Amino acid sequence: MKTTQPSRYLVKSVVHASEVLSAFQAPGEILRLREVAGRTGLNKSMCFRFLYTLHECGFLDKVGENQYRLISQKQPTKRYRIGYASQGQDCSFTREVLASLVRAAEVAHVEFIVADNRYDAKTALRSADQLIHERADLVIEFQTDEAIAPAIAAKYLEAGIPFIAIDIPHPGATYFGANNYEAGMIAGRHLGRWAKKNWYGTVDEILLLELSRAGSLPRARVRGIVAGIREVLRIPDATPVIKLDGDGQFKTALEVVRKHLRSSQSKNILVGPVNDPSALGALRAFEESGRAAHCAVVGQNAEPEARAEMREPRTRLIGSVAYFPEKYGDGLIHLALDILAQKLLPPACFTRHQLITPENVDHYYPNDSLFGVTSALV
Numbered sequence: 001m002k003t004t005q006p007s008r009y010l011v012k013s014v015v016h017a018s019e020v021l022s023a024f025q026a027p028g029e030i031l032r033l034r035e036v037a038g039r040t041g042l043n044k045s046m047c048f049r050f051l052y053t054l055h056e057c058g059f060l061d062k063v064g065e066n067q068y069r070l071i072s073q074k075q076p077t078k079r080y081r082i083g084y085a086s087q088g089q090d091c092s093f094t095r096e097v098l099a100s101l102v103r104a105a106e107v108a109h110v111e112f113i114v115a116d117n118r119y120d121a122k123t124a125l126r127s128a129d130q131l132i133h134e135r136a137d138l139v140i141e142f143q144t145d146e147a148i149a150p151a152i153a154a155k156y157l158e159a160g161i162p163f164i165a166i167d168i169p170h171p172g173a174t175y176f177g178a179n180n181y182e183a184g185m186i187a188g189r190h191l192g193r194w195a196k197k198n199w200y201g202t203v204d205e206i207l208l209l210e211l212s213r214a215g216s217l218p219r220a221r222v223r224g225i226v227a228g229i230r231e232v233l234r235i236p237d238a239t240p241v242i243k244l245d246g247d248g249q250f251k252t253a254l255e256v257v258r259k260h261l262r263s264s265q266s267k268n269i270l271v272g273p274v275n276d277p278s279a280l281g282a283l284r285a286f287e288e289s290g291r292a293a294h295c296a297v298v299g300q301n302a303e304p305e306a307r308a309e310m311r312e313p314r315t316r317l318i319g320s321v322a323y324f325p326e327k328y329g330d331g332l333i334h335l336a337l338d339i340l341a342q343k344l345l346p347p348a349c350f351t352r353h354q355l356i357t358p359e360n361v362d363h364y365y366p367n368d369s370l371f372g373v374t375s376a377l378v
Helices: 012-022 033-040 044-056 092-108 121-133 146-159 180-198 216-232 250-263 276-288 304-310 325-340
Strands: 030-032 060-064 067-070 081-086 111-116 138-141 163-166 174-177 205-210 241-245 269-273 295-301 317-322 348-350 354-356
Touching: 012 033, 012 044, 030 033, 033 044, 044 060, 044 067, 081 092, 081 121, 092 111, 092 325, 111 121, 121 138, 121 146, 138 146, 138 325, 146 163, 163 325, 174 325, 180 216, 180 269, 180 295, 180 317, 180 354, 205 216, 205 250, 205 276, 216 269, 241 250, 250 276, 269 276, 276 295, 276 304, 276 317, 304 317
Parallel strands: 081 111, 081 138, 138 163, 163 174, 174 348, 205 241, 205 269, 269 295, 295 317
Antiparallel strands: 030 067, 060 067, 317 354
């Protein structure tokens, strides 16, 4: 670019960038840093910064060490619309997933549309219709009922919308979430080690709290708990393994465990719930019956309420397997953009798991006290 006289309206950096682009005189021409500097008259240091910036902005291809090629036509960057069908906001896990998604979508400059499934099958079906009507480019689906997963999947597939399923598999979706059997094994091994240390390995009963409507994959979490216990302890075949459906909710778990304890006379009971609300519900049932000393509980998710409970003196919530929902957003948005870019991806992306205990909870979550979270759930 050439001007007849200087103008106070000129932005010199834009002029220099234009000169760098003009140095490429033929389609596909590859120039080195020194060649661009020679053609523009800019010093190498300044020229390098402009080349680097123009590459980052998509105007130049970098084809070697300090070698660049002009992109023939800069295509406008599409701003994707990503839909999120949330499981509901009744528990801290789903709230943290949503908050992390909002942050990650903002950083990635994508339009983010939220529909609330409200932990209800019929609402989840309506949410799918809403996100299709909103013309989402991709949907992240988080709903628990395996029975309606095929119907939801059929809606997205018919609309030609790719989708990601969190924690509960849906036909045709890319799975993102827990490695359920591994998470269960982590919990079971910890229960077994605790029983070996504190009860000399004597276990009278294993109590499992399932989430039946979530289907087979989350059930693998419960199977992993039993396998982990048996890996550490020699449990007699006659030891009862009791399975109750707590529906993944505090109140339901409280009620079913409360009822069970009226008939059970077992002394040393290892409790393996499917998630933390179930774990806390079970723990409260033992406490109100005066039998807290008869149980040891390991939850799943390491939610804030469970972490607060682990800080209580003499708690029998001896651990919880963390899934780090506060980090879900980055992984989900990155995965969504890779799918939209039609990259070759595995069918499942698993989150990292870590055993959180009363001994290490402050190491992994040192800032909990700033938010004033308590363990009381009603």
